[in-house]
Amino acid sequence: MLPFDFDYYKPATLKEAVDLYQDLDQHGKKPMFFSGGTELITLGRIDLEYTEAVIDIKDISETKVMQVNGDHLLLGSTLTLTKIEEANPFPLLTKTASEVADHTARGKITLGGNICARIFYREAVLPFLLADSQVLLVGPEGKKMVPINEIFHEQLQLKKGEFLVQLVSDTRFIRAPFVSIKRRQQWNMGYPLITIAALKLDHEVRVAISGLCPFPFRSKELEASLNNREIPIAARIDAALATLPKPILDDVEGSAQYRLFVLRNLLLDVWAALNS
Structure with a gap:
């Protein structure tokens, strides 16, 4: 159960949803669009989320x-x-x-x-x-x-x-060749340490990463380093790691140093899988 009450609305069209949000906001209801509800329930229980009006958009055909x-x-x-x-x-x-x-x-x-x-x-x-x-x-x-x-x-x-x-x-x-790898600290249990997704298009590898930083990201600088075929793959990965955004997560799931170690090996795995 959530520690607060809210009004619930389920509009049938995009326009109805947008108009409803504006009306509720003008009346100070702190409205929230809602499509699954898992985050509202999870964060609402620990006082990290609050709303007085939920607008459920799941009935909108688009x-x-x-x-x-x-x-x-x-x-x-x-x-x-x-x-x-x-x-x-x-x-x-x-x-x-x-x-x-x-x-x-x-x-x-x-x-x-x-x-x-x-x-x-x-x-x-x-x-x-x-x-x-x-x-x-x-x-x-x-x-x-x-x-x-x-x-x-x-x-x-x-x-x-x-x-x-x-x-x-x-x-x-x-249709492009791809690879997706998830690494966890506790095998198949718990939150992921790092998830990496990659695909190959026009002989270039693209990479996007989740779990390394407090946000998912794709880095063009990392990709440029990884695809620099003038130097060995180990040197490319060193250069790619130097381009990473900050901060690197350092928490109970894994230290920043360990995450970087895992990522280095994942980049090797990705390159091997897409260039075999």
């Missing part, structure tokens, strides 16, 4: 889309990770998200909920960063399509009253 339209795959933000895994329209996404939490939780966690969450990991965003995907947002200014690599900086930079509707990915990235 947020439930899973289809290929020409050369693009459209995935709605309220699709659960389990539903995506079962349909497997984007194998790299399926592999990367398949070990988020446990099977029961993945049946409730939505794509948008994971990407927009406050937790460090948010592994579901990694394939979209690699695929140069577009995000469809809606808010008081209407709909807009934005490249995810322009709007995801440590987190999805949503304006007040905006929410994620869909992610759109070019199918050439979906």
Whole structure:
């Protein structure tokens, strides 16, 4: 149970959801868009999340889309990770998200909920960063399509009253060779230490990482170092590690030094898998 009460709304259209948010906000209700609810329940119980009005967007048809339209795959933000895994329209996404939490939780966690969450990991965003995907947002200014690599900086930079509707990915990235590896300190139990997702396109390896820093990221500088074929792979990885963003996590799951050790070996594994 949550230690606070809230009003619950379930709009049927994008416009209704946006208008409802504005109205509730004007009345000081601290509204929140809601697609899965796992984070609200988890953080609300420890007083890290609070709202007086929940706007559940799961009934809005545009947020439930899973289809290929020409050369693009459209995935709605309220699709659960389990539903995506079962349909497997984007194998790299399926592999990367398949070990988020446990099977029961993945049946409730939505794509948008994971990407927009406050937790460090948010592994579901990694394939979209690699695929140069577009995000469809809606808010008081209407709909807009934005490249995810322009709007995801440590987190999805949503304006007040905006929410994620869909992610759109070019199918050439979906067909590209890929690898996704998750390392945990405690074998198959507990939070991941590091998750790395990578794909190879036009002879270049792209890499995105979760669990190393307090946010998931893709680094063009890291990729440039890794793909510099003029020097040995060990030297490339040394150069890549020198480009990492800060801070490196140092917690009960693993020290910063240990995380860097794990990442070094993961980068070797990724390079070997995509260049064998």
